[in-house]
Amino acid sequence: xxxxxxxxxxxxxxxxxxxxxxxxxxxxxxxxxxxxxxxxxxxxxxxxxxxxxxxxxxxxxxxxxxxxxxxxxxxxxxxxxxxxxxxxxxxxxxxxxxxxxxxxxxxxxxxxxxxxxxxxxxxxxxxxxxxxxxxxxxxxxxxxxxxxxxxxxxxxxxxxxxxxxxxxxx
Amino acid sequence: xxxxxxxxxxxxxxxxxxxxxxxxxxxxxxxxxxxxxxxxxxxxxxxxxxxxxxxxxxxxxxxxxxxxxxxxxxxxxxxxxxxxxxxxxxxxxxxxxxxxxxxxxxxxxxxxxxxxxxxxxxxxxxxxxxxxxxxxxxxxxxxxxxxxxxxxxxxxxxxxxxxxxxxxxxxxxxxxxxxxxxxxxxxxxxxxxxxxxxxxxxxxxxxxxxxxxx
Numbered sequence: 001x002x003x004x005x006x007x008x009x010x011x012x013x014x015x016x017x018x019x020x021x022x023x024x025x026x027x028x029x030x031x032x033x034x035x036x037x038x039x040x041x042x043x044x045x046x047x048x049x050x051x052x053x054x055x056x057x058x059x060x061x062x063x064x065x066x067x068x069x070x071x072x073x074x075x076x077x078x079x080x081x082x083x084x085x086x087x088x089x090x091x092x093x094x095x096x097x098x099x100x101x102x103x104x105x106x107x108x109x110x111x112x113x114x115x116x117x118x119x120x121x122x123x124x125x126x127x128x129x130x131x132x133x134x135x136x137x138x139x140x141x142x143x144x145x146x147x148x149x150x151x152x153x154x155x156x157x158x159x160x161x162x163x164x165x166x167x168x169x170x
Numbered sequence: 171x172x173x174x175x176x177x178x179x180x181x182x183x184x185x186x187x188x189x190x191x192x193x194x195x196x197x198x199x200x201x202x203x204x205x206x207x208x209x210x211x212x213x214x215x216x217x218x219x220x221x222x223x224x225x226x227x228x229x230x231x232x233x234x235x236x237x238x239x240x241x242x243x244x245x246x247x248x249x250x251x252x253x254x255x256x257x258x259x260x261x262x263x264x265x266x267x268x269x270x271x272x273x274x275x276x277x278x279x280x281x282x283x284x285x286x287x288x289x290x291x292x293x294x295x296x297x298x299x300x301x302x303x304x305x306x307x308x309x310x311x312x313x314x315x316x317x318x319x320x321x322x323x324x325x326x327x328x329x330x331x332x333x334x335x336x337x338x339x340x341x342x343x344x345x346x347x348x349x350x351x352x353x354x355x356x357x358x359x360x361x362x363x364x365x366x367x368x369x370x371x372x373x374x375x376x377x378x379x380x381x382x383x384x
Contacts, residue, residue, distance in 0.1 A: 011227075011230060011231060012227070014226070014227065014230060015223055015226075015227050018222070018223045018226045018227070019220065019223050022218055022220075022222055022223060026217060026218035026222075027215065027217070029218070030215045030216060030217075030218065031212075031215060036216040036218070039218060040218055040222050040225075043218060043222060044222060044225055044226055044229070047226040047230075048226060048229050048230060048233070051226075051230045051233065052233065056312055056341075056343070057312075058312055058313060058315070059315055062315040065315050065316070065317070066315050066316060069316045073365070073369065105206075105210040105213075106210065106214065108206060108207045108210045108211075109207065109210035109211040109212075109213065109214040110214075111207065112207040112208065112210070112211040113211055113214075116211075122351065131205075131208045131212075132208065132211065132212045132215070137186075144318070145310065145316070145317045145318030145319055145320070145347075146318060146319060146350055147319055147350065150350050152182075152186070155182075155186075156177070156182050159177055159182065159185060159204065160176045160177055162204060162207075163177060163200055163201075163203075163204050166203065166204065166207055167200070
């Protein structure tokens, strides 16, 4: 209904879609890119491209899936563009005997973020959706159009790589 | 037990929240450490707030509004029309069906003559991709909301994968999905467009008289 009204010229109503899907997929974008500004840029670009192509959406009720595909492309491209410049070594590693729990938590999170950059975009995506977004494999399969078994494989490989990476960092 | 750098299947089941057996202490510590890191990372992620909504709306307000593309408008647009030989028999059959439906008058004798804008009109289109090394090939496009693993192609002789779909009249964009990972355009399509995300979509136009351009 909202999509149809936007197509009929009610541009302001597009805000309803933007707000709804920012809430649903914003965490995915931030998790994929690890950076708030980069995620905001990717989401903004995805929403604008979706708006420009809205007339080609054959099933207005399928906006969410359709938009998610646009967003995933946007995020994957952003990851690919900056991959050569990622600087994993710049992350400070937590000292093993650090007493300050909060600092340790922050450093542990930073270590994971650094380790995530070493995954393939598909592995990072699956891991973020599963563990950061807290989605079920079935939900992920619906959104990504990839089978549950293939997604489990990506998550498992991501975990193996992250565990090995964290073991070397913490 | 874990092998080398890999977690055991038991550990993965534990992390997936599925029924699992007892984990060795060392592996239990490592999996809990991983979960702890994920939790810390998740808590550190900033949320995107409504300033994003404002920025998007400010941008789209100055753009050409998205408009529904009506069948009539589509019909009146000038376009180049070509037919690929492989679709000729199917297109001809579809045209005969259209003609038969049109003369039969499904809405009753007093109904106006059926025009080519009837939404149910479809044309059978065969899609092919030469991919001898592929494990599986799927078709995804604007006609199925780009779902990657919904429309499988069947493997044929010589590494040619194919499927035949009944497509509604209009313009459709599509790509093939090879092995669930690689999205590739149709190398034989006559029209390709930038999908705006660094990739290329193939374009097919299904015409009202069963004539197809791709």
